[in-house]
Amino acid sequence: MKLPGRAALGIAAAAVVALLVAAPFGLKPYGIYLLSLWTAMTIAAIGLNLTLGYAGQISLAQAAFVGIGAYTAALLTTQGWPLGTAFLVAPAMCFAVGWLLGYPALRVQHHYLAFVTLAFTTLVFLIFRNEEWLTKGVYGISGIPRPTLLGWSTKAPLDFYLFSLGVLALVTAGTWWLVRSPWGRAFMALRENPVRADSLGVDTRRYTLMAFAIGSALGGVAGVLYAPLVQFIEPTAFALALSLNLLLMVIVGGSGYFFGPFLGAAVSVLLPEWLRFTEGLYLILYAAAVMVLMTICPTGLLGLAERYLERAKTRAAAGPAPRDGATR
Amino acid sequence: MRTILEVRDLKKSFGGIHAVDGVSFEVREGEILGLIGPNGSGKSTLFNCILGQLAPSAGEVRVDGRPITGKRPCDLARLGIGRTFQLLQVFPQLSVRENLILAGQEHEGSMWSRLAGQRDAGLGPAAERMIEFFRLAGVAGEKAGALSYGQQKLLDAAMAFMAGPRLVLLDEPAGGVNPAMLADLRERLRELNRIQRATFVVIEHNMEFVMSLCTRILVLAQGRIIAEGAPEAVRNDPEVIEAYLGN
Numbered sequence: 241m242k243l244p245g246r247a248a249l250g251i252a253a254a255a256v257v258a259l260l261v262a263a264p265f266g267l268k269p270y271g272i273y274l275l276s277l278w279t280a281m282t283i284a285a286i287g288l289n290l291t292l293g294y295a296g297q298i299s300l301a302q303a304a305f306v307g308i309g310a311y312t313a314a315l316l317t318t319q320g321w322p323l324g325t326a327f328l329v330a331p332a333m334c335f336a337v338g339w340l341l342g343y344p345a346l347r348v349q350h351h352y353l354a355f356v357t358l359a360f361t362t363l364v365f366l367i368f369r370n371e372e373w374l375t376k377g378v379y380g381i382s383g384i385p386r387p388t389l390l391g392w393s394t395k396a397p398l399d400f401y402l403f404s405l406g407v408l409a410l411v412t413a414g415t416w417w418l419v420r421s422p423w424g425r426a427f428m429a430l431r432e433n434p435v436r437a438d439s440l441g442v443d444t445r446r447y448t449l450m451a452f453a454i455g456s457a458l459g460g461v462a463g464v465l466y467a468p469l470v471q472f473i474e475p476t477a478f479a480l481a482l483s484l485n486l487l488l489m490v491i492v493g494g495s496g497y498f499f500g501p502f503l504g505a506a507v508s509v510l511l512p513e514w515l516r517f518t519e520g521l522y523l524i525l526y527a528a529a530v531m532v533l534m535t536i537c538p539t540g541l542l543g544l545a546e547r548y549l550e551r552a553k554t555r556a557a558a559g560p561a562p563r564d565g566a567t568r
Numbered sequence: 569m570r571t572i573l574e575v576r577d578l579k580k581s582f583g584g585i586h587a588v589d590g591v592s593f594e595v596r597e598g599e600i601l602g603l604i605g606p607n608g609s610g611k612s613t614l615f616n617c618i619l620g621q622l623a624p625s626a627g628e629v630r631v632d633g634r635p636i637t638g639k640r641p642c643d644l645a646r647l648g649i650g651r652t653f654q655l656l657q658v659f660p661q662l663s664v665r666e667n668l669i670l671a672g673q674e675h676e677g678s679m680w681s682r683l684a685g686q687r688d689a690g691l692g693p694a695a696e697r698m699i700e701f702f703r704l705a706g707v708a709g710e711k712a713g714a715l716s717y718g719q720q721k722l723l724d725a726a727m728a729f730m731a732g733p734r735l736v737l738l739d740e741p742a743g744g745v746n747p748a749m750l751a752d753l754r755e756r757l758r759e760l761n762r763i764q765r766a767t768f769v770v771i772e773h774n775m776e777f778v779m780s781l782c783t784r785i786l787v788l789a790q791g792r793i794i795a796e797g798a799p800e801a802v803r804n805d806p807e808v809i810e811a812y813l814g815n
Contacts, residue, residue, distance in 0.1 A: 436653065441675050
């Protein structure tokens with residue numbers, strides 16, 4: 241029974257990868273830009289999903305880490321450093337800062353923790369805006385170059401998208417491995433019952449800090465990808481609105497589901513664009529769609545899919561329906 | 569017999585209420601000690617103070633002669649001290665098997681070795697044995713939250729034994745469990761006591777269960793020990809009868 245299920249999963253995964261590689265062909269540069277934006281936002285949402293969805297620690301700080309990543313990449317690459325340096329430095333910095341930000345989570349939970357992390361996002365935003373000597377303040381940093389890898393220039397939108405897709409693939413593989421390791425199980429224990437986890441020997445303190453640190457580091461990776469994508473960054477891009485948007489991506493896709501962030505980021509980045517034909521109405525329709533989804537299924541799109549599959553399984557286990565159709 | 573747990577003059581107050589008021593006792597290796605007393609007599613508070621969930625106001629707890637007061641629950645778990653809680657404490661979204669693996673995975677190696685190691689932390693076979701032992705084979709792949717109350721109670725107990733602890737403190741293991749399953753649970757616990765040489769302290773309101781399982785009983789009332797001895801002696805102690813039934 242297991243093998244066909246695995247084969248189906250493999251085929252589905254291959255089809256999705258093929259679709260993602262083929263997607264930009266025939267699209268205009270703006271369409272390709274949106275796909276690249278989706279990859280960056282997905283990475284940031286994967287990080288938040290790890291902190292919130294798996295380990296159960298609410299965070300409104302993810303925008304700050306995307307910002308730290310983006311500013312690190314912008315500052316380094318405009319000074320002539322390769323983007324690879326930023327891929328090393330930014331996640332390491334975000335990991336360290338995320339670890340420190342985890343300490344309040346050892347004392348407060350839920351909406352109190354949300355406020356602590358919200359304040360952190362505001363603090364980082366103010367640093368981006370006010371420390372002009374470093375960040376150029378509201379004028380932002382422009383002319384951020386796109387990288388060249390072993391002679392392959394990613395200057396063109398299509399090339400940069402394929403590069404971003406590669407980074408997303410690496411992040412996906414790494415996170416998949418992490419959540420399926422004993423660490424992933426410990427993170428979920430933290431979310432479901434920290435007191436019991438503690439009594440079973442799970443060092444809840446270290447795992448909480450680790451969940452924050454790794455989630456934040458992935459925010460940094462997203463930022464490093466975001467800076468050369470937009471090639472111009474300024475502080476408002478990393479304000480609270482982005483944190484809320486990333487939270488929305490995780491919740492809409494399905495918090496605690498591995499593929500939730502992929503779907504959530506697609507909804508958040510692509511759906512508003514698809515609704516543009518309604519002109520002035522598109523954001524209203526988008527907001528209404530999110531409200532309806534959250535009312536019908538608070539566990540997000542993948543939660544909805546799981547509910548449907550479980551019902552189908554229960555029906556199949558109950559046996560075939562009566563032939564005469566009397567029950568219908 | 570060697571003393572494994574030693575509690576000396578332990579006190580815990582909440583404002584003006586003395587929940588635990590100078591309790592001293594010893595637990596000897598291999599025994600099954602029952603801890604009984606009316607509601608509000610301080611039994612669970614005593615457990616929580618011993619196991620680091622609450623900081624005691626005064627007194628000392630020693631394991632193997634070494635003080636453990638102030639240690640965190642996760643450190644105590646790694647010292648071989650397990651527990652179950654009065655209310656159900658399983659991880660509802662994890663499968664029965666995953667619950668059991670989680671219960672054992674943090675006891676060996678470092679955090680880093682677990683990241684690089686096997687997905688089941690090498691505990692797959694041990695989890696299967698525990699599933700078999702507690703007769704949970706039919707539901708091993710189900711989410712723990714989907715199990716019946718009695719089955720969750722068995723899982724809860726099984727989790728406390730996954731890491732092969734030397735001392736397990738069980739807080740009302742029989743609460744809400746039907747009589748047939750109860751007899752089974754008693755048998756499982758006796759067997760673990762015999763095979764693993766695990767020592768138990770059991771809080772329980774079900775007198776029949778506790779009297780038939782335990783080798784020694786402590787009676788707590790208003791935060792103090794009022795009687796101690798063999799089940800039969802305690803059952804007939806006038807002070808104990810008074811504490812339960814009043815004058």
